[in-house]
Amino acid sequence: MRTTSSDPIAVWMGLMGLVMDHKLLAQGLLQEASGMPWSRYRALRRVEDRGWSQRELAEAMRVDASAMSGIVDDLVERGYAERVTHPQDARMKLVTITESGRDLMEHLRTLPGVVPPPVATLTHAERRELARLVDKMRAAAEA
Amino acid sequence: MRTTSSDPIAVWMGLMGLVMDHKLLAQGLLQEASGMPWSRYRALRRVEDRGWSQRELAEAMRVDASAMSGIVDDLVERGYAERVTHPQDARMKLVTITESGRDLMEHLRTLPGVVPPPVATLTHAERRELARLVDKMRAAAEA
DNA sequence: TATTGTTATACTCTATAACTATA
DNA sequence: TATAGTTATAGAGTATAACAATA
Known part of the structure; x- marks a missing residue:
């Protein structure tokens, strides 16, 4: 039984380990279930609710615009997303999810893990307590 | 002012964001201060206390043995680590930190951020409360 | 035979820089 | 000029498979 001490470094390592391990697990399950790399899932999850410009997506994912192009390319090729020119500003591309994309996300949600x-x-x-602590740490990290 | 709701997904996203952002920041600072990629720091940090076999290191870092070879190669080339054949079992290589490696780690510890x-x-x-919550989540994740 | 480590290769992820199209 | 996106390229990180050395 692991017991994390309250030493800042130890707590941080525990937190990183928890997050990284779950990410590895989720990546593996995603690859198995859909053959898709993690970055595609991150993007598709965001466009479930509404259309996002690639710029918006890139900022939210903290990824360069050029990397975003590749990710959206792949999602479009797989048929999970569509890329259309923004009606008001032709410089932008709006990324939206397709029916097939929705089905995939629905399916992924049924996967345990x-x-x-x-x-x-x-x-x-x-x-609630964890959320409060995370907020406090984020605020300090951003200051 | 961001406020994370207690919805499990929202809390998890906040936690992931916190960890990933700090990792990005730390990676940047490490690159700037030492010209070294993150994986080298991860390995060097572990061999500070004692010699590790590459197998041990690979398991602790959850990295393939082949990737570990490259990481240790680089640390040895930079003069921060040494690789010697294990005295009892010639199949193993013991990775140990050098004086130069200790100096680097000491310097990195003085970097803010x-x-x-x-x-x-x-x-x-x-x-202490955060450590308790992390332990509880780890236990559940491993079950 | 099993284990440790190495090499060759390939894929993912990312950023930088130079470019096009639109505002 | 400024912004959104694309393309080419490079570096980091990783895994798989075939291999050599040792137990």
């Missing part, structure tokens, strides 16, 4: 993440095993009160 | 991580901004009680 990816969603819910480890956080879901906490109680509601614990999640 | 890398260490201490965001966790250090929490109070002692908050860190």
